[in-house]
Amino acid sequence: MTREKSYQAARGTQDILPEEQPYWRYIEGAASEVSRRYGYQRIDTPLFEDTALFSRSAGEYTDIVQKEMYTFDDRGGNSLTLKPEGTPAVCRAYLQHGMANLPQPVRLYYISPIFRYDRPQAGRYRQHYQFGAEAIGEGDPILDAEVIAMAWHFYKTLGLNDITLQLNSIGCRACRPGYLAALADYYAAYTARLCPDCRTRLEKNTLRLLDCKQPACQEIAQAAPRYADHLCPACDEHFTSLQKYLKLLGIPFQLNHRLVRGLDYYTRTVFEVQPREEGGQSTLGGGGRYDDLIEELGGKPTPAIGFAAGIERIILNLKKAGVSVPAPPAPRVFIACLGEAARDEGLRLAARLREAGVSAVAAAGNKSLKAQLRQANSLGTPFAVIIGEDEVKAGTAVLRDMAAATQESLPLGELPRRLAV
Secondary structure (H helix, E strand, C coil): CCCCCCCCCCCCCCCCCHHHHHHHHHHHHHHHHHHHHHCCEECCCCCEEEHHHHHHHHCCCCHHHHHHCCEEECCCCCEEEECCCCHHHHHHHHHHCCHHHCCCCEEEEEEEEEECCCCCECCECCEEEEEEEEEECCCCHHHHHHHHHHHHHHHHHHCCCCEEEEEEECCCCCCHHHHHHHHHHHHHCCHHHCCHHHHHHHHHCHHHHHHCCCHHHHHHHHCCCCHHHCCCHHHHHHHHHHHHHHHHCCCCCEECCCCCCCCCCCEEEEEEEEECCCHHHHCCEEEEECCCHHHHCCCCCCCEEEEEEEHHHHHHHHHHCCCCCCCCCCCCEEEEECCHHHHHHHHHHHHHHHHCCCCEEECCCCCCHHHHHHHHHHHCCCEEEEECHHHHHHCEEEEEECCCCEEEEEEHHHHHHHHCC
């Protein structure tokens, strides 16, 4: 006899069960509120896009493109990819819908699933969720400070206080070639000690050498040339101004010359928010400028900056920090019924209560009154309505206050008014 297969969620994915939902609603509510306060409007883009959108924007030799994208051909032979990050899709929408004609910068935010084929670990899933914000159409460093302040405000609003802001500048097209040459010269002496990925990066994507998480490569990176020493005058002025604005806002930061982020489109400002104890291995979120990306995708030169925060990683840190989140409200009333006629009356009452805006759960099955009231207790409903044969005949119901253990008989038509909040 063949044993039936036991189906499970795919590796690297998870079911978000009802008991976990309060964390998600708490974070989504904070994201929406901080976005409102900073003047950002919501945008939702498709879960899959043209593969070239991501390979062109992220960089051909990044880990995302080389190892992590979920790519497939549809029935029309088009190569499509499940969204591995949010920024390119928002930029595509900005171009497609003519948002360059709107007052600039255009401020947008999203909450979206993201797909990356990566090694699952605590707080990191192959399907995970991000809150992200993008400000497109302005190169002023005061906008960099705004986006960073928005991210900082978001984490603080959630109750994550023991965090650090890591900050760096990785320059622009004008100063990057000189820095990459200096970096390649430095790493040439360490080729034999580099991990296989970094040997490829040395030839194909030099800047990513600083981003490697292998201990031996991290040790080499400690003494690598600092980008701050190779910035052109414009980038140096931009970075100096940003630091001034952050100090004016009272946002503490640490300069981190190894911070480059994992995508090729970043320019000038890059930043990460990390838990103080664990550092970059458990980054809560980050972002930076991408002043060349819109042009790379076929638009006019358009400066922009954004950030993204991983929701699963935030939940992990909320639990570690012991932050309590609001529980969802229980149904206001449970309707217990005894007998078929009472069940019919209970069904009608539940409908009337819901139409009046009162959340109500009606009993199902043929449980005893004791079992039904036990269910009401387990749901946390503050009130129970009891309908039996006598109540049906009289057109009444018993309203029971579950906490006070008191009850009274009322006409059925009176209940929606009495139970309305």
